Amino acid sequence: MTAQIPVTVLTGFLGAGKTTLLNRILTEQHGRKYAVIVNEFGETGIDNELVVDADEEIFEMNNGCICCTVRGDLIRILSGLMKRRDFDGILIETTGMADPAPVAQTFYVDQEVADRTRLDAIVTVVDAVNLPTHLDEAHEAAEQIAFADVILLNKVDLVDAAGLTNVEDRIRAINPYAGILRSEKCGVALDKVLGLDAFSLERVLEIEPDFLDGDHDHEHDEDITSISLHSETPLDPDLFNLWFGRLLREKGQDILRSKGILNFAGSDERYVIQGVHMLMDGSYLGPWPKDGLRQSKLVFIGRNLDSMALKEGYEACRAA
Numbered sequence: 001m002t003a004q005i006p007v008t009v010l011t012g013f014l015g016a017g018k019t020t021l022l023n024r025i026l027t028e029q030h031g032r033k034y035a036v037i038v039n040e041f042g043e044t045g046i047d048n049e050l051v052v053d054a055d056e057e058i059f060e061m062n063n064g065c066i067c068c069t070v071r072g073d074l075i076r077i078l079s080g081l082m083k084r085r086d087f088d089g090i091l092i093e094t095t096g097m098a099d100p101a102p103v104a105q106t107f108y109v110d111q112e113v114a115d116r117t118r119l120d121a122i123v124t125v126v127d128a129v130n131l132p133t134h135l136d137e138a139h140e141a142a143e144q145i146a147f148a149d150v151i152l153l154n155k156v157d158l159v160d161a162a163g164l165t166n167v168e169d170r171i172r173a174i175n176p177y178a179g180i181l182r183s184e185k186c187g188v189a190l191d192k193v194l195g196l197d198a199f200s201l202e203r204v205l206e207i208e209p210d211f212l213d214g215d216h217d218h219e220h221d222e223d224i225t226s227i228s229l230h231s232e233t234p235l236d237p238d239l240f241n242l243w244f245g246r247l248l249r250e251k252g253q254d255i256l257r258s259k260g261i262l263n264f265a266g267s268d269e270r271y272v273i274q275g276v277h278m279l280m281d282g283s284y285l286g287p288w289p290k291d292g293l294r295q296s297k298l299v300f301i302g303r304n305l306d307s308m309a310l311k312e313g314y315e316a317c318r319a320a
């Protein structure tokens with residue numbers, strides 16, 4: 001019998017640091033090759049462009065949540081990968097809104113996948129700043145912690161010691177078993193997150209006795225939606241930063257996550273903008289492809305999103 005390929009699921013709420021961890025894994029010298037599957041909540045894929053340009057092939061699954069409508073896609077991608085086997089492991093980055101249970105279920109209830117792969121661990125990245133709010137407002141945040149084999153308590157640079165203890169207490173109340181590693185920018189030794197052989201079916205059955213029954217009945221917070229904006233006209237960087245900064249200051253409670261790749265007038269590089277609630281961050285990512293279209297794309301995920309106002313605000317940032 002051929003060895004089962006280990007699969008690591010990277011999960012965690014919107015903006016916690018999953019792509020940061022994925023990039024860390026892909027850039028570090030470990031001599032292993034990974035197939036990477038990235039799933040996003042918004043219909044416009046941004047993450048595949050934010051994942052470092054490593055040798056690894058990236059399979060993108062957009063327009064739906066990995067735990068719901070696109071599970072068939074996941075099985076298809078996994079089946080295709082199984083035929084090749086030219087890699088040592090599979091990494092799956094879920095959307096920030098995913099419930100990890102049905103993702104884990106795929107590795108047990110689909111026979112072909114179950115025979116050829118082995119769920120090594122569910123690694124949950126936690127945003128030390130926003131976890132308390134996320135736990136109060138979205139049940140997915142608690143599910144991601146409950147199913148974790150390892151938890152990265154990330155963004156420790158932004159929270160004081162008392163705040164970190166408080167967040168750790170909340171994590172422990174949901175999952176007393178998983179190891180908690182404190183991190184800044186997901187800077188942990190990779191042997192603490194990969195090759196752990198940590199996923200335990202028994203523990204999962206304790207949390208969810210019908211885990212092996214196939215269909216997983218779960219609901220998402222219907223209030224959380226996404227809006228994607230696109231344009232080919234270059235944007236004025238000053239106008240954009242002014243608008244975006246004010247938007248997050250005023251609506252950052254409701255705008256849980258924002259991210260984009262922008263075509264700024266006067267620059268040949270792609271500009272990446274990142275927002276997690278009110279915190280924003282931006283940097284140049286490298287040149288646009290030589291003969292490709294320079295299309296800006298911006299995605300908002302949150303509650304009560306006013307698509308008209310967002311569209312108008314964005315369009316007003318066009319360079320003259």
Ligand SMILES: Nc1nc2c(ncn2[C@@H]2O[C@H](COP(=O)(O)OP(=O)(O)OP(=O)(O)O)[C@@H](O)[C@H]2O)c(=O)[nH]1
Binds near residue numbers: 016125184
């Ligand atoms: N200050 C600080 N910022 C961080 C840290 N880790 C990640 N970030 C920033 O947080 C933002 C979100 O990080 P990502 O890695 O894209 O988060 P994600 O979980 O992949 O986000 P989604 O996939 O959209 O849910 C980015 O701007 C990161 O640079 C950290 O430890 N400290």
